[in-house]
Amino acid sequence: MIEVRRLTRHYRVHKRPPGLAAAFRSLFRRVYETVVAVDGIDFDIGPGERVGFLGPNGAGKTTTLKMLSGLLHPTSGEARVAGFVPRERRAGFLRQITLVMGQKQQLLWDLPPSETFELNRAIYDIPVAEYRQTLGELSELLELGDLVKKPTRQLSLGERMKCELVAALLHRPRVLFLDEPTIGLDVSMQATMRSFIQAYNERFGATVLLTSHYMEDVAALCPRVIVIDHGRLIFDGALGELVRRVRPDKRIELRLSKPVAAADLEKLGRLVQHGEGLAVLQVPHAGLPEVVARCLSTLPVLDVSVEDPPLEEVFRELYQRVPATGEAGGI
């Protein structure tokens, strides 16, 4: 569904130091710098896949999504989405994709969202019966109710985001590019958005490419992740595999019936948390069964659970490992 080959995008950026003198000098002499936002990345995504597209700020995620949705022309390389070359922006292509940007909105600010929906119905030439059915389904999934009749400017961020999603999906796109769709939303609204995206993917078999800085989004929605940094692809594979490679250790969480000295716990593994009745040990993946057995036999254990390290930590470590040159290192 999505094929990307050596995709590259450079920006020419005007550089100017702060201050009045610099502002005045820049009237006569401008200094430009070429920034490599995306640097020859390759990947393929199949129909119906949900893929997390991850990386630190400025890694090139949004630029890539904009190239895949036809907004930006690549400096070099090729991309094909649903059989089309995005930069040609053919009507057949635009009818099959959508791009949701959490920090931008397509809803008409002074009118109720229902007007934007109606506008999109006309623009995408959606038959009235199909439009009503899709709108009904999406409204029900997101519990829109009477929101659609209030002017957009009077809606809360969460309400607006729900309506944004509906406006973006009315034409039932087969490819969803979601650029931080849950940014700024509260925890409950984030969960609503996640379950909605998953439901849409399952109901229509749509391909989803998602960027997000919220690891809950990634964990809940994306069996596969593509990670880029400094414009270069540094990982493409299953989320579990990435976790194993970056942090090949596990966490054993122990509920204890009576206090145990830290020194005794440190004999079993690296102690990452220690409190009354609770201890968390970090141990190598290979030695896990043996350590669990020793915990159970030597400590007053009430309950035990084994987990991967938190994704936030995994990604923080991953981003710190990649040097500024963008070399993938050992990932």
Add this chain to the structure above:
Amino acid sequence: MRAALRSFPTLLRVGFADAVAYRAEFLIWILSTNMPLVMLALWSAVAREHPIGGWGQGKFAAYFLAALVVRLLTGCWAVWTMNYELRQGTLSFRLLRPVHPLLHYLAENVAAIPMRGLFALPVAAASLWILGSGELASDPWSYAIFLAAVLGAFAINFVSMTIVGCLGFFVESSLAIFQVWFGVYLLLSGYLIPLDFFPGWLREASAVLPFRFMLSFPVEVLLGRVSGGAALAWLGYQWALVAAMLALLVITWRAGLRRYSAYGG
């Protein structure tokens, strides 16, 4: 293209709803096109004692009221929208839709005309009839040519604005360029001074430049200053200008899109 045309009535309807979302703002915006009335008051005062260059008060009244009618029917604001959307990156949403963004801008600009017409046109047209009916064209064909010329004036207004708007792909703000264009328009379209008052060389130059066809030409037709074969010939010239400017718009738009940076988000 067929789908785009089918969507046009809805684009117009939504554009209309958007234009009148704020009633007070809309009224102020209509009133902001009243410069011809200011010029009418000014020139009438000047011509109170003696005609100026053969123009008496009645002639000035007819000219500036006709100019107001044409201005109300041909006003656009696409360049401001384009400038804002290019700088903010929200042009992206128009580019993601399978209707050409320029067609969308056109619908928004056309959509406001009926409301403007409803409020201001009857007043302007009635005043023109009362104050300057003796100055109006007597040939019925002139009115048909007038309508085509108003349409042409709107087209040149809209296309010139969108060409300047497209320059926003290449420079940081297209509005500064538009201010220069608008300054020349004020002078050479007959908006402030009827073109008859220009010295010979400037009158000859302004007769063939696009600015005259954005305002003065329809006014000249309505007032019977140019009629018959001459009016038809100038009408043909006006539409040739529209075609040439459209070609320039397409070139500028395509070149601009290659440079689009889709800022933000």
